[in-house]
Amino acid sequence: MSTRIPLPYSPKVLELFRNPKNAGPMEEATVKAIAGSPACGDMITLYLKIDEEKETIVRASFESYGCAANIAAASILTEKIKGKSLKEAWEITWQEISDELGGLPVIKYHCSILAVGALKRAIRKYYDDRGTRPEWLPEKPSREELQVLEEEKMIEYMYKKFGLQVQSGGKQSG
Ligand code: FES
Secondary structure (H helix, E strand, C coil), X not given: CCCCCCCCCCHHHHHHHHCCCCECCCCCCCEEEEEEECCCCEEEEXXXXXXXXXXXXXXXXXXXXCCHHHHHHHHHHHHHHCCCEHHHHHCCCHHHHHHHCCCCCXXXXXXXXHHHHHHHHHHHHHHHHHCCCCCCCCXXXXXXHHHHHHHHHHHHHHHHHCCXXXXXXXXXXX
């Protein structure tokens, strides 16, 4: 008999895990960003196709090597940001994503943080690549960006300590 207790996922998480929207890489992406978590070794890559004149997200897709909650969070996030300006997308919080999923178990909060962290990283990268920064984009990293960075540092440390090789998600983003 299994001793594992199933996590209390909402019906929405289960539905999007089984039928995720916008899953898969995007060759014509304007920008992509990767975020990873040492809590579980999971990674997410987010792709954005941006209308550069309007600074609007035309399309978004993702690849997730994470759990059901991460897949569901990325699915709902990519739907939510479609058609939004980069400024509007920047303001989305991981709590909003969690709420729209019908709530996540506490130990799965980071799955939503990862998805939103990848979004913030992609938006910042978009402007960094162009050598500009709109006034609404904070000069210093946001809370979600810092959380993702901290998690990545921790996984690098753990992998180094145990003699394994790992590439940080932040460094891979192209
Ligand atoms: Fe790590 Fe969900 S448990 S992304």
